Amino acid sequence: MNAAKLTDGIYKVGVNLPATKLFEGLWPIPKGASINGFVVQGDSIALIDLVQDFQTLPEEYQQELTELGIEQSKVSYLIVNHMEPDHTGWLGKFIKKNPHVKIYCTSKTVPMLASFYDVADNIVPIKTGDTLDLGQGKVLEFFETPNVHWPETMMVFERSSGILFSCDAFGSYGAVDNAKSFDDSVDEDKLKEYENEALRYYSNIVAAFSPFVTRAIKQLESLPIKMIAPSHGLIWRKDISRIIELYRTFAEYATTAGDKNSITLVWGSMYGNTEKALDAVREAVKEANITLYEHRAPDEEIGMALSDIWRSKGIILAMPTYEYQMFPPIAHVLDDCNRKKMFHKHCLRIGSFGWVGGAEKEVKVWGERLKWNMQPSIEWAGTPSEVELQKIKEGVRALIASMHATQTIEA
Numbered sequence: 029m030n031a032a033k034l035t036d037g038i039y040k041v042g043v044n045l046p047a048t049k050l051f052e053g054l055w056p057i058p059k060g061a062s063i064n065g066f067v068v069q070g071d072s073i074a075l076i077d078l079v080q081d082f083q084t085l086p087e088e089y090q091q092e093l094t095e096l097g098i099e100q101s102k103v104s105y106l107i108v109n110h111m112e113p114d115h116t117g118w119l120g121k122f123i124k125k126n127p128h129v130k131i132y133c134t135s136k137t138v139p140m141l142a143s144f145y146d147v148a149d150n151i152v153p154i155k156t157g158d159t160l161d162l163g164q165g166k167v168l169e170f171f172e173t174p175n176v177h178w179p180e181t182m183m184v185f186e187r188s189s190g191i192l193f194s195c196d197a198f199g200s201y202g203a204v205d206n207a208k209s210f211d212d213s214v215d216e217d218k219l220k221e222y223e224n225e226a227l228r229y230y231s232n233i234v235a236a237f238s239p240f241v242t243r244a245i246k247q248l249e250s251l252p253i254k255m256i257a258p259s260h261g262l263i264w265r266k267d268i269s270r271i272i273e274l275y276r277t278f279a280e281y282a283t284t285a286g287d288k289n290s291i292t293l294v295w296g297s298m299y300g301n302t303e304k305a306l307d308a309v310r311e312a313v314k315e316a317n318i319t320l321y322e323h324r325a326p327d328e329e330i331g332m333a334l335s336d337i338w339r340s341k342g343i344i345l346a347m348p349t350y351e352y353q354m355f356p357p358i359a360h361v362l363d364d365c366n367r368k369k370m371f372h373k374h375c376l377r378i379g380s381f382g383w384v385g386g387a388e389k390e391v392k393v394w395g396e397r398l399k400w401n402m403q404p405s406i407e408w409a410g411t412p413s414e415v416e417l418q419k420i421k422e423g424v425r426a427l428i429a430s431m432h433a434t435q436t437i438e439a
């Protein structure tokens with residue numbers, strides 16, 4: 029791919045992870061994921077972020093530099109916004125080949141450069157407000173933005189162009205063709221697809237750090253930003269408020285617990301007895317004009333369900349008892365909710381059992397751990413009766429009333 033031009037002297041050097049790869053070795057990316065590095069060229073040249081050392085990605089990155097006429101020996105600075113190896117995997121090899129390059133990063137990055145890549149020289153730790161003048165009017169200003177995503181993360185603002193290199197913040201999954209790198213290079217349908225991929229990316233990668241995202245957005249408010257260039261996904265220039273507001277909303281779900289007009293149904297069923305109750309759930313949700321997202325475990329990847337769980341204030345867990353406990357794949361989903369700090373939701377659990385049940389005890393423990401507001405559970409032996417189906421509908425109505433009644437605020 030050819031590098032994409034952001035403005036005179038500033039380019040994106042972008043590559044794509046294939047759809048077959050799992051992001052972080054864990055999260056499915058059926059639409060791929062881009063890794064965006066950048067070049068800022070004044071009298072001297074700076075690279076902002078490198079690339080993962082995976083398959084041919086470093087070669088592709090280098091090829092794009094070459095096509096721009098940039099020799100690596102002429103690069104003076106490497107700006108490391110974030111040490112996660114999707115952006116630094118190739119750093120050790122790059123620095124070995126180009127030991128003259130000065131690395132700009134936060135102080136927390138310094139020991140990580142040594143432990144990850146055995147790099148200890150030519151490092152300049154920065155503080156918020158520090159600048160690097162590249163000549164020809166190009167000035168990089170640094171902002172420490174800890175925990176968006178790792179503790180050492182920072183962002184860079186190029187003053188003459190108003191471009192914010194925001195690293196993982198404002199990023200999304202989804203491969204990007206360098207020829208269509210901007211929010212105005214794609215149609216509305218494709219933009220919506222990237223926004224969905226942004227939600228998936230957020231819920232998988234960033235959700236646990238939401239208070240830091242909110243803080244970073246506040247910190248950047250006073251900057252005259254004209255373009256947002258994240259390290260994953262599209263570059264925003266036509267409507268930067270669209271991605272800022274989207275991320276602001278995603279981060280706010282940490283305190284609002286999600287959209288009060290959305291419910292995510294996470295369900296599993298061995299022989300169909302629990303599944304038989306799902307139409308009652310669907311009907312009651314539809315009657316109330318509430319959006320319902322559905323995910324079956326373990327058939328669907330948890331990475332897919334987490335985005336809908338994150339954006340929904342209401343959760344319905346439908347599962348049978350299995351060896352005196354919860355159906356195991358749902359326990360796995362709840363464990364991930366806890367790790368991603370998806371707290372304060374409103375929840376109804378329904379499910380079938382064969383003899384004496386047992387899932388309920390474990391559901392209670394999870395409800396407390398997640399600080400979820402739990403409706404009384406509805407359980408039945410074997411197949412659900414008409415009476416039980418009516419009870420389920422009432423349970424769903426009570427859940428919705430509870431979602432609408434409570435303003436959840438983080439303690």
Ligand SMILES: Cc1cc2nc3c(=O)[nH]c(=O)nc-3n(C[C@H](O)[C@H](O)[C@H](O)COP(=O)(O)O)c2cc1C
Nearest residue numbers: 297298299300301302348351352381382383384385
């Ligand atoms: C491996 C296995 C373990 C089970 N463990 C329990 C149990 O501990 N307690 C119980 O009451 N029923 C247990 N059951 C019975 C199921 O909960 C019951 O068949 C239920 O109707 C299954 O619902 P489903 O068809 O939605 O999977 C178990 C069934 C299986 C296959």
Ligand SMILES: [Fe+2]
Nearest residue numbers: 110112177196
């Ligand atoms: Fe990251």
Ligand SMILES: [Fe+2]
Nearest residue numbers: 112114196259
């Ligand atoms: Fe990243």
